[in-house]
Structure formats: C-alpha cells, structure tokens
Amino acid sequence: MGDELIGRLIARLGEGSVRVGADIPAANCEDASHLTPVTPRALLLPRNTEEVSAALAICNEAGQPVVTQGGLTGLAAGAHPGEGEVALSLQRMRGIEEIDPVAGTLTALAGTPLAEVQAAAEEAGFLCGIDLGARGTATIGGNVATNAGGNQVVRYGMTRRNVLGLEAVQADGTVLTSLNKMMKNNTGYDWTQLFIGSEGTLGVVTRVVLGLHPKPVAVETALLAAPSADAALAILARLQSRFGGELLTFEAMWREFIDVAVKRIKLPAPFAESHEVVLLVELGTGDPERVTTVLGELMEEGLIVDAHLAQSGNDAARMWAYRESVYEYGQFQGNQINLDVSLPRGSIGAAVDALREVAAREWPAAVQVIFGHVADSNLHVVVGPLDGGGGFVTPEGKHTVDEGVYAVVRRFHGSISAEHGIGRLKRPYLGYSRTPAELALMHTLKKALDPKGILNPGRVLEPM
Amino acid sequence: MGDELIGRLIARLGEGSVRVGADIPAANCEDASHLTPVTPRALLLPRNTEEVSAALAICNEAGQPVVTQGGLTGLAAGAHPGEGEVALSLQRMRGIEEIDPVAGTLTALAGTPLAEVQAAAEEAGFLCGIDLGARGTATIGGNVATNAGGNQVVRYGMTRRNVLGLEAVQADGTVLTSLNKMMKNNTGYDWTQLFIGSEGTLGVVTRVVLGLHPKPVAVETALLAAPSADAALAILARLQSRFGGELLTFEAMWREFIDVAVKRIKLPAPFAESHEVVLLVELGTGDPERVTTVLGELMEEGLIVDAHLAQSGNDAARMWAYRESVYEYGQFQGNQINLDVSLPRGSIGAAVDALREVAAREWPAAVQVIFGHVADSNLHVVVGPLDGGGGFVTPEGKHTVDEGVYAVVRRFHGSISAEHGIGRLKRPYLGYSRTPAELALMHTLKKALDPKGILNPGRVLEPM
The missing domain is CATH 3.30.70.2190 (Alpha-Beta Plaits)
Structure with a gap:
C-alpha cells in the first residue's frame, strides 16, 4: 500500500513534485526546534492550490499523516517531520499576486517569504504590519498558521490583525476561499480567524490577503x-x-x-x-x-x-x-533553549525575579537572559550552557528548564506561548494555559474538521 | 412536557428568574428588526454564569430552542424571539468587574451596556475602542456576539480587535473560560475568535475582557x-x-x-x-x-x-x-429599511451610482440615502417611503429592496453584511458573500458545537 500511495501522488502531481528517500533535501527533514532530523516518507512540492487539494484528498483517503512546511523557522516543532509523515512544502507557491492600492491590501501565495511581502508593500508605498527576526526565510503562510508576533505588535497587532482574507485547503481537499479585502465583513462564522494560529492542524493555508498600513512619516x-x-x-x-x-x-x-x-x-x-x-x-x-x-x-x-x-x-x-x-548566541552556545511566554504586564517584574531565582537554584552553571516585547506582555527567555559546556543537551535537561520556566508562568497566570505556538514541544504544557473545557472544545473542533487526524498530527493537541 | 421544562427551570433559577405569558415584558418580545413581536415560551433572567449554564443544560436536554438577548438593538433579527423559543436575557448580568490599569484591560459582565463600559474606561484614563449609535442600550455581550463595528473602526478595529478574553457557555452548559488579559497568547485554537460574530449560535457570552486604548490627547x-x-x-x-x-x-x-x-x-x-x-x-x-x-x-x-x-x-x-x-428618520418615515453592506473601497463610487440606478428604476417614489464608514469599506443604505406613504410595508416590498441592493453588492464582490450581522433577515442572502464550501464548514462547526441546534436556531444558518 505504501508504494501505491506514492504512485498515486506521482500520477497526480508529476514525478518532479514528489520526492522520496535521498532526493529529499536535508532542509525539509527538520525545522528550527533542534529536534533530531527525520526524513519524511515523501516530500510533496505542489505548484498551486489545486495540487494541494489533490494531494490532501489522496492522503486523507489513505489516512496518511501530513506535515505542512513553510520556511521551517518555527521553534516549537510544528513543521518538524514525524516518522512516517508525508511533508507538504509550500515552497513553490511563492509570489505576490496583487497589491490593491485603493483597498490597501496585498494578496500573496502562502509560500512567499515575509521579507518579499514587506518589500512589495513598501514599493507600493505601504507598510506590512508583520515583522520578525526570521523575515528572510519565514513564509507568510507560516506566519498565518502560527499567528506570528514580532517587533511591531504594539502598533500593528499579531498576524491575526493583519489578515483580511485566506484561502485554505481542508484535510479532505475541500478548498475554502475567502479572499476578502474589506475591513468589515460580518457574514457568518469567520473560519479564517479559527485557522489563524491553528498551526496547520485544521487546514493548509494557500493564499493570504493582508491589510496594509500607511508608512510612518519618520521613525x-x-x-x-x-x-x-x-x-x-x-x-x-x-x-x-x-x-x-x-x-x-x-x-x-x-x-x-x-x-x-x-x-x-x-x-x-x-x-x-x-x-x-x-x-x-x-x-x-x-x-x-x-x-x-x-x-x-x-x-x-x-x-x-x-x-x-x-x-x-x-x-x-x-x-x-x-x-x-x-x-548570535551560536558563537558561544551550541544548544540554547528558547522560551516564549506571556505574563500580565503588572506581573512582569515579579516574574523576572522568580525566573532569576529558579535559574540560580536549578541551573546555576547556565546563562539565562530575559528580553522581549513588553508592551505586548511577551517575554523571551533563553537558557544555555556557558561556552559550549555541558548541560541541556539531553531531553531531560530541556525538560527541567521547561518545567522551571512554565511553573513561574503558571504562578503568575501567564501563557506558555506568546507567539511561537505550541507545536510538539509545548503540547505537554498546554493545560497550564487552557482549561479542560477549552481543551475538550479544541479536540471537538479538530475532530469535526479533520476526522482522520491527518493534518500535523500531534501538534497542538494529543494525536487522536 | 412543556410545563415540566418550565418547572425544572423554576426549580433551578427561582420563580423570579423565569417569566411566562403576560409577565414577559413587551421589550423582550422583539428586537430592532421591525418584525412582528413574538412572546417567547419563557423569559429567563439568570444572575450569573452558573445560572446560564444550568438553564442551557436543562434546555439542551429537552431540545428546547433558546434565543439569547442583550440590548435588543440588532437590526437583523438575531435576538427577535421565534415561536416556541425560550428567551435568555443577560440583562441582570451587568457591571464592570475589573479595570487593570497596568495591563490596560477592562472586564465586564456581558449584559453591561456599551455606554457604561465606555464611561468606566474613560474614568480610568483610557478609551474603549468600540463605539456605535446604540451605545446606551446595546450590551458589550451583544457587541461581541455580532462583532459590532461603528464609528472608530478605522482606528481601533471591529469589536473583534478589542476583545482579549471571553467567558462563554456552550449549548450543553459547559463553561468556557479564557479571561485572557495579554496581547499575545498563542496557545492552541482561539475559540474566542470563532465565537466573536457568531451571533449567539455557538454559545452564550457571559464575560468579556477588553483591551483599552490610551485616550487621544485632543480631537x-x-x-x-x-x-x-x-x-x-x-x-x-x-x-x-x-x-x-x-x-x-x-x-x-x-x-x-x-x-x-x-x-x-x-x-x-x-x-x-x-x-x-x-x-x-x-x-x-x-x-x-x-x-x-x-x-x-x-x-x-x-x-x-x-x-x-x-x-x-x-x-x-x-x-x-x-x-x-x-x-431621526422616524419623523417622516414609519417603516424604513436599513441595509448595511461592504464594498471593496475602489468600487464604492461605481456601487453608489449603481444603487442610484436601481432605486430610480425599482422604487422611484422612495427616498434612498447612502452614508457610511468609508474607510472601513462600509456603506449603509436606508430606503423608505416618502412622508409615511405606501410601499415597503409588506415583506414583498422589503424583499424587492433587499434583492436590488444585494445584487449590486454581489456585482461588485462586496459583502451583504458589514457590521449588522446575518440574523434571520439576511440568511437567504448569505450565499452571495460565502462559497458553498464555506457554508458547509459553518454547518459542520454548528453541528459540532451545538449538536441539538438549540442556540439561536435559524439565525445565520438554516435550522438543522
């Protein structure tokens, strides 16, 4: 049956769009989460929405798990392949399709790097409200899937606030099209808002309409x-x-x-x-x-x-x-741990003190730095061994750091993920920030939209 | 069985919180949609979230349809009772629970009128980003349920953008609590975003956390x-x-x-x-x-x-x-028709011309005025007979106007509802703004979250 599935995918997408084994580039075997690379069962490189739809329909019928890949800059292992998964990369679906200067909107294919989107907006006299360090590689589709934050959230909000419309493909291949360019459109459930930040577990984003902003006069x-x-x-x-x-x-x-x-x-x-x-x-x-x-x-x-x-x-x-x-921390740290949490603004000072206490007690030989988008309640914590020395290289080491930091977050009623998402790495801690009723609702939604559980299984929620 | 249900509701909520027949105020028998008033089977007046939960659990078990009521200022018949429905009013759940000046947030019970929310924000040195004409009566819960727009959307966005957290009750009585006060919180599916604008068909909003804004220095x-x-x-x-x-x-x-x-x-x-x-x-x-x-x-x-x-x-x-x-149009028009549509900004001029053509041809004896929040792509159209004269009093008259205006909206790829919502009145036209795949997804979501279809049945979507 294995070969049969690959055969059907090749028959539909063409030889060049289905890679297996050694033909799969190393880049597609990992994201930025520092997990051990895994070669997916196949790498699919669709050229358009119809091919994404066809590929998903074939995989869904076979119950074949699919991991969706954008720029692979995520830190939570959302796009890191799991054993036996088929990787679906949006890398060929790249390009700005339209800038509407009167509506102030930009429409791009999901695989377009954020920096390309920013440059196109700027050239048209506008500003893209999304900006983050990985701009050169991260794709706009990935930004939508993770509801990316970044440096300008205090002014322009998370990715969510910048999205006016989406096209996405459901697990069974159904294409959802809402390429809305209007600021107001109260016509039934806004499924685009549900998909934003769902980390590819409810559907694959293929096109994005962004609302653009006027450029600031000077900075x-x-x-x-x-x-x-x-x-x-x-x-x-x-x-x-x-x-x-x-x-x-x-x-x-x-x-x-x-x-x-x-x-x-x-x-x-x-x-x-x-x-x-x-x-x-x-x-x-x-x-x-x-x-x-x-x-x-x-x-x-x-x-x-x-x-x-x-x-x-x-x-x-x-x-x-x-x-x-x-x-630049790679210069002196081989294996740092990046954490991304939110805290109610009024608790930030006390939480920083608590994080220092935990670090001094639990990992005294390490460097722990704290920085972040404070206006947005968002702190980043980086913990790493000094000068490449031992510690934290093991899953247990990472587990200790996670536990220590998330315990502080829980104490101050914060969030275990401000902007990086849950992926696989934070899944065990989701209950720190969500109630059992909320988790049950998430499972209900996942089951309703992806009954066979083929989309990014094990990310965000336990596998079904 | 009828009396038994009412008996169970009285046993749980108390006599004073369950009204029937002549004890139901006329105000709860209609919203602002100008439909014929309907006395609901009972009017429930819960005092807290636990009572909302208990009431819904009882109704859900019995398959009893429930219509949720806030300030009853909606124009799309979302809160107008249907025959045999139980009305659940949030009017007793009123009050500001907290203002957090450091986080810049306000927490209110859903039945609090918008004007009270605005005044409390102002008193604390902030600005509430939501404002609309019905501010004195419309409730913050209703604003959330309909994703209300208004006068400041160009600056502060729709209600959606101002909401940081919600508490809501599902059809079976499950209480969902996400009273988040942080701007960034990427922890799994954001169900609050799905509930905003779902017009009470997925759950009953009981508490709202708003992000507040700094007051402008001067205007x-x-x-x-x-x-x-x-x-x-x-x-x-x-x-x-x-x-x-x-x-x-x-x-x-x-x-x-x-x-x-x-x-x-x-x-x-x-x-x-x-x-x-x-x-x-x-x-x-x-x-x-x-x-x-x-x-x-x-x-x-x-x-x-x-x-x-x-x-x-x-x-x-x-x-x-x-x-x-x-x-003030009531001074000369008894039965005007209010429409609320969005159009891509670049098409607004042509759409206005088209609306004038339709009016001259189809209802030459009427007044048609056009105004709106143009920065947000939003036009309002009011059509009414001159000086209380005939026309439009019949459902057929309204149907003709709806058809005429929505045909123009469809031609210019607009939306049949910018900010008023779908309710019952616009339900037949939802397909003008949404694809069959989107409608199917909405039905899937409704079925997953409200399997018996008791919440605001027939609003937004066809009854199940």
Missing part, C-alpha cells in the same frame, strides 16, 4: 535605561498616552541580556553604568523635538535614568544590534 | 466637501499617510443623505453649495495647525472643495448632527 529610535520593570511599564504608559498610535516598538532587555551582548557578543556598553532594564523604543512622530520633551519629563521623574536618541540611521542600527544580538 | 473635527467618491478615497489615503494612527473617524454622507438632513430634519445646510460627498473627519493630533496645513494642500489639489474645522466642542457636535440625523 525616531531611542535607547532608554530604566531602574526597574515597573519603571519600564510606567514609561510605556506615558509614551502610549502621549504618542498613541505613533509608538511602533517597545522592546525590553534585562541586565543579563545586555551583559551577554557586551561581554560575549562584544558590543560596546550602551550606557556608562549597568541598568536593570534597557529599552529600545521606536516612535513614528516625525517630530523629534516632541520626543525629546517627553523623554526629558520622564528623566526628571526618575523613570528614565539614562537615554540616547538616534541621530542617524546608523545610530538606530547600532541600537537594534543589542536586540538582535540574541541571533 | 480635531472637520466637515469636508468632496466632488466624488474617488476624491473622498484620495482624501482618506492622504490623511492616513500623513496622520497614520491619528485618524479616528472618516464618515461619508452622499448628496441625498445631506438633502434629507437639510430638507426633512431641518439642519442648516453644511456648505453654500451641494456636493457629492460630505465627510466627517476626526483626527487625534493635538496639533490643529498641522491639520489645517494638510487640509489646505488637499483643497489646492481640488480633492476638497469646501471645509469647516470645528473651533469648539459645540461646533463638533453640530457636525456630528448630520451623521446622526439618520436616527
């Missing part, structure tokens, strides 16, 4: 030092009340994060002294004087204890280098 | 005359690119709408001459000079042909009076 970038998490939150409140929708970015980096950036990544110290929190802030006012005035007020009140306002694009890039230093 | 209000719909859209594009998130309101009123406001409602003419489109614009810049400069540029380019900038709150109120004159 002022500043690096601010705050004496505490509460001071950082007070700064946030003030900037929001004084600049409203002009606050574009509000990133926080705790003391240990800046220490690593300076001592290990060798960036210059941002301030003469070390501070509890360093904030990277972007405002789109086009009025640097007004920004200077408000920052001055905050300094007089002691909420900001030191500050730099970028005088040039180069200055701004140097400020962003701190935030992006986390992508 | 500048202007009334602008534009020579065409395309000029209005060009003005919109310019204001969005120059003021970004500071554009709060962008309402358009076509020539016939202003004519009625002046000739029938007796408001003073807004401009010396009559213009194709009059725009009501609000900006939250706190910088009237900058506003004047940009408006001046638009006048030089001929996109704005006349303009007033409000110099006082009274001035602004006089400008809003045009937009709100539509609530």
Whole structure:
C-alpha cells in the first residue's frame, strides 16, 4: 500500500513534485526546534492550490499523516517531520499576486517569504504590519498558521490583525476561499480567524490577503535605561498616552541580556553604568523635538535614568544590534533553549525575579537572559550552557528548564506561548494555559474538521 | 412536557428568574428588526454564569430552542424571539468587574451596556475602542456576539480587535473560560475568535475582557466637501499617510443623505453649495495647525472643495448632527429599511451610482440615502417611503429592496453584511458573500458545537 500511495501522488502531481528517500533535501527533514532530523516518507512540492487539494484528498483517503512546511523557522516543532509523515512544502507557491492600492491590501501565495511581502508593500508605498527576526526565510503562510508576533505588535497587532482574507485547503481537499479585502465583513462564522494560529492542524493555508498600513512619516529610535520593570511599564504608559498610535516598538532587555551582548557578543556598553532594564523604543512622530520633551519629563521623574536618541540611521542600527544580538548566541552556545511566554504586564517584574531565582537554584552553571516585547506582555527567555559546556543537551535537561520556566508562568497566570505556538514541544504544557473545557472544545473542533487526524498530527493537541 | 421544562427551570433559577405569558415584558418580545413581536415560551433572567449554564443544560436536554438577548438593538433579527423559543436575557448580568490599569484591560459582565463600559474606561484614563449609535442600550455581550463595528473602526478595529478574553457557555452548559488579559497568547485554537460574530449560535457570552486604548490627547473635527467618491478615497489615503494612527473617524454622507438632513430634519445646510460627498473627519493630533496645513494642500489639489474645522466642542457636535440625523428618520418615515453592506473601497463610487440606478428604476417614489464608514469599506443604505406613504410595508416590498441592493453588492464582490450581522433577515442572502464550501464548514462547526441546534436556531444558518 505504501508504494501505491506514492504512485498515486506521482500520477497526480508529476514525478518532479514528489520526492522520496535521498532526493529529499536535508532542509525539509527538520525545522528550527533542534529536534533530531527525520526524513519524511515523501516530500510533496505542489505548484498551486489545486495540487494541494489533490494531494490532501489522496492522503486523507489513505489516512496518511501530513506535515505542512513553510520556511521551517518555527521553534516549537510544528513543521518538524514525524516518522512516517508525508511533508507538504509550500515552497513553490511563492509570489505576490496583487497589491490593491485603493483597498490597501496585498494578496500573496502562502509560500512567499515575509521579507518579499514587506518589500512589495513598501514599493507600493505601504507598510506590512508583520515583522520578525526570521523575515528572510519565514513564509507568510507560516506566519498565518502560527499567528506570528514580532517587533511591531504594539502598533500593528499579531498576524491575526493583519489578515483580511485566506484561502485554505481542508484535510479532505475541500478548498475554502475567502479572499476578502474589506475591513468589515460580518457574514457568518469567520473560519479564517479559527485557522489563524491553528498551526496547520485544521487546514493548509494557500493564499493570504493582508491589510496594509500607511508608512510612518519618520521613525525616531531611542535607547532608554530604566531602574526597574515597573519603571519600564510606567514609561510605556506615558509614551502610549502621549504618542498613541505613533509608538511602533517597545522592546525590553534585562541586565543579563545586555551583559551577554557586551561581554560575549562584544558590543560596546550602551550606557556608562549597568541598568536593570534597557529599552529600545521606536516612535513614528516625525517630530523629534516632541520626543525629546517627553523623554526629558520622564528623566526628571526618575523613570528614565539614562537615554540616547538616534541621530542617524546608523545610530538606530547600532541600537537594534543589542536586540538582535540574541541571533548570535551560536558563537558561544551550541544548544540554547528558547522560551516564549506571556505574563500580565503588572506581573512582569515579579516574574523576572522568580525566573532569576529558579535559574540560580536549578541551573546555576547556565546563562539565562530575559528580553522581549513588553508592551505586548511577551517575554523571551533563553537558557544555555556557558561556552559550549555541558548541560541541556539531553531531553531531560530541556525538560527541567521547561518545567522551571512554565511553573513561574503558571504562578503568575501567564501563557506558555506568546507567539511561537505550541507545536510538539509545548503540547505537554498546554493545560497550564487552557482549561479542560477549552481543551475538550479544541479536540471537538479538530475532530469535526479533520476526522482522520491527518493534518500535523500531534501538534497542538494529543494525536487522536 | 412543556410545563415540566418550565418547572425544572423554576426549580433551578427561582420563580423570579423565569417569566411566562403576560409577565414577559413587551421589550423582550422583539428586537430592532421591525418584525412582528413574538412572546417567547419563557423569559429567563439568570444572575450569573452558573445560572446560564444550568438553564442551557436543562434546555439542551429537552431540545428546547433558546434565543439569547442583550440590548435588543440588532437590526437583523438575531435576538427577535421565534415561536416556541425560550428567551435568555443577560440583562441582570451587568457591571464592570475589573479595570487593570497596568495591563490596560477592562472586564465586564456581558449584559453591561456599551455606554457604561465606555464611561468606566474613560474614568480610568483610557478609551474603549468600540463605539456605535446604540451605545446606551446595546450590551458589550451583544457587541461581541455580532462583532459590532461603528464609528472608530478605522482606528481601533471591529469589536473583534478589542476583545482579549471571553467567558462563554456552550449549548450543553459547559463553561468556557479564557479571561485572557495579554496581547499575545498563542496557545492552541482561539475559540474566542470563532465565537466573536457568531451571533449567539455557538454559545452564550457571559464575560468579556477588553483591551483599552490610551485616550487621544485632543480631537480635531472637520466637515469636508468632496466632488466624488474617488476624491473622498484620495482624501482618506492622504490623511492616513500623513496622520497614520491619528485618524479616528472618516464618515461619508452622499448628496441625498445631506438633502434629507437639510430638507426633512431641518439642519442648516453644511456648505453654500451641494456636493457629492460630505465627510466627517476626526483626527487625534493635538496639533490643529498641522491639520489645517494638510487640509489646505488637499483643497489646492481640488480633492476638497469646501471645509469647516470645528473651533469648539459645540461646533463638533453640530457636525456630528448630520451623521446622526439618520436616527431621526422616524419623523417622516414609519417603516424604513436599513441595509448595511461592504464594498471593496475602489468600487464604492461605481456601487453608489449603481444603487442610484436601481432605486430610480425599482422604487422611484422612495427616498434612498447612502452614508457610511468609508474607510472601513462600509456603506449603509436606508430606503423608505416618502412622508409615511405606501410601499415597503409588506415583506414583498422589503424583499424587492433587499434583492436590488444585494445584487449590486454581489456585482461588485462586496459583502451583504458589514457590521449588522446575518440574523434571520439576511440568511437567504448569505450565499452571495460565502462559497458553498464555506457554508458547509459553518454547518459542520454548528453541528459540532451545538449538536441539538438549540442556540439561536435559524439565525445565520438554516435550522438543522
């Protein structure tokens, strides 16, 4: 029966679109979750929605599990192949199909990298509201599947808020088309909202319509030092009340994060002294004087204890280098653990203290840094052994770190995933953030939409 | 069996919470859809979520249809009782439970009127992003159930975008609790997003957590005359690119709408001459000079042909009076028909022309006015007989108008409901805006979540 299924897929999609064995590139055998690579039973490379539909119909009939792949930048093992799964990659379905300047919308195939979407929007005089570090590789379809967050959520929201329409294929091959370009469309259940963030377990996204934003007139970038998490939150409140929708970015980096950036990544110290929190802030006012005035007020009140306002694009890039230093940790850490959690804003300071306590007690030999999109309640925690030394290489090591961090999240009524999703890695902890009734409802929805359980089985929910 | 069900409800909720026959107030026998009032089999007045749960469990076991009622301001007959239905009113579940100033969130019971929510947010130094004409009566639960739009959607989005968490009760009485206060929470399927806009057919919303917004520093209000719909859209594009998130309101009123406001409602003419489109614009810049400069540029380019900038709150109120004159049509029209549609922004001018053609041909004796939230693609159309004269009083008359308007919407790939929802009145036209595959998926979801079909049966979808 195995060969028969592959035969049927080849008959429908063509030889070149169905790869098996050694013809499957290594890239399709893993995502960014650091799990052991697995060669899928076959790699499917459909060229259009009709082929996605045909492939799923064939797999569904055979009860063949399918893992959907975009840019493979996910950290939660959502797209990492499981044994015996067929991988369905959207990589050939790439391209901007339309920009409607009057509606302010962009329609793209799901396999289009985010950076391509951003560039097309910019060229048409607009801004794409989605931005994240993996922009060059992550695809817009993957962004939708995971409801990706990123650097501009305080201003433009999660991916969810930027999506106006979708085309998606259900497990049985049914094509759902709602390429809506209108901001308002209250016509029955909005299935697109259910699919966003469902991590490919309810259907395969094939096309995306995004609402675009006007470009900010100008961007002022500043690096601010705050004496505490509460001071950082007070700064946030003030900037929001004084600049409203002009606050574009509000990133926080705790003391240990800046220490690593300076001592290990060798960036210059941002301030003469070390501070509890360093904030990277972007405002789109086009009025640097007004920004200077408000920052001055905050300094007089002691909420900001030191500050730099970028005088040039180069200055701004140097400020962003701190935030992006986390992508350089490979230089000294082979196997770091990336966590992504949300906490109610008022608890962030206490949660950081609790995380430090856990780290000092449970993994004293490691580096633990904390940073994140604080305006969005989102903290990232990276834990890794120092200088490539031992620890955490085993599943047990990772388990200890997960348990330690998620226990803090649970204590403060946070979320075990702010923006990375559940995938396979966080599935055991989903009950920390969801009630039994919610989990039961998720299973009901999964069963209704994918009765044979072929789509990304074991991601988000236990396999059926 | 009938009495037995009522008996069980009384035993569980108490005498005072279950009304029958003449004890049911007239207000609970109709919504704002102008259908013939129907006395429900019983009116349930639960005081808390547990009672909602118990009531639904009893009704579900008996297969008893239930219609959920909030402020009863809906225009699509979603909350209008059907024969033999039990009405479940949230009117006793009223009140603000919490405002969290650090998280910037407000938690309210579903039966709280929107105006109360707005006032509480304001008192705490925030702004509620939801606003609409029926604010004094419409409840926040009803806003969620219908994904209400309104006057500030261009800035703050539909109700969907303002909701962070929900508590809801499923048909069988299961309580779903996700009172999330965090902007980012990617933990499995977001059932709250599926429930928003499902018009009470998937569950009964009992609590709502809203994300609040910083108050704009100041608001500048202007009334602008534009020579065409395309000029209005060009003005919109310019204001969005120059003021970004500071554009709060962008309402358009076509020539016939202003004519009625002046000739029938007796408001003073807004401009010396009559213009194709009059725009009501609000900006939250706190910088009237900058506003004047940009408006001046638009006048030089001929996109704005006349303009007033409000110099006082009274001035602004006089400008809003045009937009709100539509609530006064009862003075000369007994039985107007209200339609609410979306059109891709680029087609709005052509669609208005097409609507005028249809009106001239099909109902020449009527008044037809067009106005709406143009930035959000949303037009409202009101058709009514002149001076209380004949026409449209019959279902056939309404049918003719519906058919005429929705045919135009279909031609321009619009939506038959922008913000009012489907309810019962628009159900026959849902196929104009949704594909057969989408409708089949909606039925699948309904069946999975409400297998006996007791919740708001016949709203949105055909009864099962």
